[in-house]
Amino acid sequence: MALRTLSAKNAAALDQELMSAGAFSIDQLMELAGLSVSQAVFKLQPLNKGKRILVACGPGNNGGDGLVAARHLHHYGYQPTVYCPKQSKNELYQRLRKQLEDLKVPFTSDFRTALQSTDHIVDAIFGFSFSGEVREPFPGVIEALRETKVPVLAVDAPSSWNIEEGPPKDGPGKGFMPEALISLTAPKPLVKWFEGRHFVGGRFLSKEMAEKYGLDVPKYEGLDQVVEVGVEGAEKL
Amino acid sequence: MALRTLSAKNAAALDQELMSAGAFSIDQLMELAGLSVSQAVFKLQPLNKGKRILVACGPGNNGGDGLVAARHLHHYGYQPTVYCPKQSKNELYQRLRKQLEDLKVPFTSDFRTALQSTDHIVDAIFGFSFSGEVREPFPGVIEALRETKVPVLAVDAPSSWNIEEGPPKDGPGKGFMPEALISLTAPKPLVKWFEGRHFVGGRFLSKEMAEKYGLDVPKYEGLDQVVEVGVEGAEKL
Structure with missing residues (x-):
């Protein structure tokens, strides 16, 4: 059974509702989102299998989730390196x-070189608000992600994928299929085309909100902030 | 070996420094503190041993930590009930x-009755900024905590204890010894007199900050946000 999905438009509306009626701050939501991402890395890349994690961050909230994840990964004992080429003026982003x-935690401006000496990659470049064109310097970064043999965990969306329509038919992301994906709050429609391991994170959704948006609250275990929901596309779960 | 402790004055200075130079927001710090508290409850009171958790919250940041913990406990599958008799005007507190x-999550205004039907209690009434007098309605609550057979987890300090000088020699908290204590960021001097199980939480302290304040960063395991540091007073660890 497939988990129900959340369109880009509804994902934005849900976030907005969590912060207005739901009384969450963006600091809280991003902390919990980034914590979920860090826990998915821990499950995919145990500490004794290589500690070097390259976290690629875009300029928006997806990048912010990556920055939070990098902090938690450091505390777990990983050696994160952050690639964060856009100087966001956002105050929270700067604080993270x-x-x-x-x-x-080291920052790098040379993604391709950093890629040569890492054990795992977090793709936090674009999230559910992405649409249209991949702007510089990200086309080359996404090509590198597509070509590398190092496993990639994508946050909410493989960067360059269309949220509703999945993998791009041309451009730098054509053929980009990360090893794993973590869907925050709920899977987006693109999971239909995703073929790697799939996690859901963001353990803060109330039953009422889930019902309102036609979502499932996945069955988290114990203290986990993530749950693996299947190894194939969500449609086949 | 005892973990080094943090005086009330230095605890306040460290929090302030995390928020100014350290660029943390109170939302982030409280989220991580409350998450730690919820994980300590999970270790002390496994879900299959009784899910009813009564969370007693004071009007300050200690109470805020309790409110965050109650939210996480709900998501883990517990049935928290919150006693929160003071209407704080603080905006974050109201959002929590x-x-x-x-x-x-139900709120109760009758602590003694709620106590009759709970499996575990979180004492988040007063934290490291407490000194002096226990004001109404808390004297009766602390007496009830002292008398109950239900296990109590105190957050940062058993409420009514003096942060530097430990258990009060008279008043409602005389003889109050909770089953467990979670010290946030670092133990306070009162742990010298504490005889229950002792956890440390708040996995966000950098080595530099720990050194500056003469603290130890405890050895957390895996993804844990808490670590149990000993079953006796910190002096004897």
């Missing part, structure tokens, strides 16, 4: 960067 | 309450 700087 | 209301 500062928190990483204080932990001496 | 709203988040619980949306989850249909």
